[in-house]
Amino acid sequence: MDVDLRKVRYFVAVAEHLNFGRAAQALHIAQPVLSRQIRALEQELKVQLFERDKRATRLTPAGQALLEDGRGLLAAADAARRRIADVAAGERVFTVGFMPGLIVTPAVSEFSRRHPEVTVEVLRTDWINQTAVVHDGTVDVGYLRLPVDLRGLTTEPLLSEQRVAVVPAGHRLAGKDSVLVADLAAEHLLQDPEAVPEWRDIAVELRDGRPPGRIPFFRTVEEKLEHVAAGHGIVVLPLSTATFYTRADISHVLVGDIAPNQVCLAWDSQRRSPLIGDYVAIARTVCSAAAVPAARLLACPLARLLAAAQVGAEEPDEVLARQGGGADAAEEEDQHPDRVEVGLDQPEHADHQPEQDDQGHRADVAAAHVPGRHFCENVAVPPRVPGV
Numbered sequence: 001m002d003v004d005l006r007k008v009r010y011f012v013a014v015a016e017h018l019n020f021g022r023a024a025q026a027l028h029i030a031q032p033v034l035s036r037q038i039r040a041l042e043q044e045l046k047v048q049l050f051e052r053d054k055r056a057t058r059l060t061p062a063g064q065a066l067l068e069d070g071r072g073l074l075a076a077a078d079a080a081r082r083r084i085a086d087v088a089a090g091e092r093v094f095t096v097g098f099m100p101g102l103i104v105t106p107a108v109s110e111f112s113r114r115h116p117e118v119t120v121e122v123l124r125t126d127w128i129n130q131t132a133v134v135h136d137g138t139v140d141v142g143y144l145r146l147p148v149d150l151r152g153l154t155t156e157p158l159l160s161e162q163r164v165a166v167v168p169a170g171h172r173l174a175g176k177d178s179v180l181v182a183d184l185a186a187e188h189l190l191q192d193p194e195a196v197p198e199w200r201d202i203a204v205e206l207r208d209g210r211p212p213g214r215i216p217f218f219r220t221v222e223e224k225l226e227h228v229a230a231g232h233g234i235v236v237l238p239l240s241t242a243t244f245y246t247r248a249d250i251s252h253v254l255v256g257d258i259a260p261n262q263v264c265l266a267w268d269s270q271r272r273s274p275l276i277g278d279y280v281a282i283a284r285t286v287c288s289a290a291a292v293p294a295a296r297l298l299a300c301p302l303a304r305l306l307a308a309a310q311v312g313a314e315e316p317d318e319v320l321a322r323q324g325g326g327a328d329a330a331e332e333e334d335q336h337p338d339r340v341e342v343g344l345d346q347p348e349h350a351d352h353q354p355e356q357d358d359q360g361h362r363a364d365v366a367a368a369h370v371p372g373r374h375f376c377e378n379v380a381v382p383p384r385v386p387g388v
Helices: 005-017 020-027 031-045 061-088 105-114 204-209 221-229 239-244 274-285 287-299 301-311 316-322 327-334
Strands: 050-052 057-059 092-098 118-124 141-145 153-161 163-168 235-238 250-255 261-268 362-370 373-381
Touching: 005 020, 005 031, 005 061, 020 031, 057 061, 061 092, 092 105, 092 274, 105 118, 105 274, 141 274, 153 274, 163 221, 163 239, 221 235, 221 250, 235 239, 239 250, 261 274, 274 287
Parallel strands: 092 118, 092 141
Antiparallel strands: 050 057, 141 261, 153 261, 163 235, 163 250, 362 373
C-alpha cells in the first residue's frame, strides 16, 4: 500500500498541535477537510491514530509510532526535492555537518579534489540538531558525537577522545594535570546527569534520591562556558572541544576514569549515493584529523600522563623515550608546531587489512599521529552497507 505524503503531513501537524483547529490553521486548510483526511489515513492504515473527546486530542500508540516515522518520511521527501532542484539547476551540492571541536578540512579538501564538479559546503551543528540535519537532508553526512539516537542512520565510527572537566579559572582543580571522577562528586554538573553516568552514581547532590540542581537549557558550547566562568557549576566536554574554546577565565582538566567520547560519521540509511560512499571512505582514511587538538597529545604534559596510564607502570618520559622522544623532544616539538601531521594511514601500512572481531566487525585504527609517535585506539566498525 502506498502512503500519501500529503496525508502524512496533515497527520504530523495534528499530532504536533494535538488540536485539529490549530493544525488546520497552520496548514491553511479548513478543519472539516483536515478531519476527513485524517479519517481517510486511518482507514488506509487500518488503525486509529487519535483518541478524541470534548477536552483533548491524544495520540494512540499507533499514532505515536507514525509520528516518529512520519517526520522522517517528510524530511526525506523534502531533502529529495531540494537535491533534485539543485541538479536541475545545474548545481551539485554536498554538505558536511560537524560538531564543535571537530575539524573536517582534510576530508573535505580531499573530497573536493576528487569531485571538482561538486560544491562542498560545511555546517556547524550542535547537540540539539546534529542528527536532525541528517534526517531532514540539510547535510549529506554529519560528524556526530555520541550518544545520540541513531535510528534511521548508518554510521562509521571514526575516533574516540578523552573527556575533561571544565571549571572556573580559580577553581580548586584548575591547573591539575588530571583528576578522578570522585574529585567531582561535590560539584554541580551543568548537564544531564545521564551524560556523565560515572558522576551521576556518586554525586553528592543526587544522594538519597534528590533531584539534580537546576540545569539550564543550553544550545551552544559558548552558553555552557559562560555559566562555568560565572561559577554556576562545571561541564564535562571532549578534549578537542575544550581546547577549541580555550579562554582565560576557565580551565579544563582531564578526568582519567570516565568513558571517552565517541565520534562517528552518519548518513541517512535510505540513501544510496556514490558521493556519500566516497566521502565516508575519505573520512575513514583521515579520521584522526577530525580532532586536530589531539594531534599534539603526546607533546604536552597531560598527554604524557595519559600515555603512561596506557602502558602501565612506565613513567611518562620513559614512554616518550621508548617511542622516540622525551621531555627534551617534546619541548623541541613544541617549538615546531608545523611539524605536526595528523592522519590515519601511513604508506607502510597500505597493504594492511583491518582485523575482525568475534562478530565479524572490522577494527580500524583511529590514530593521531605525531612524527615518530602514535596515539591510537581500536574502534569497532560495523560492516559496510551494500550500495552506499
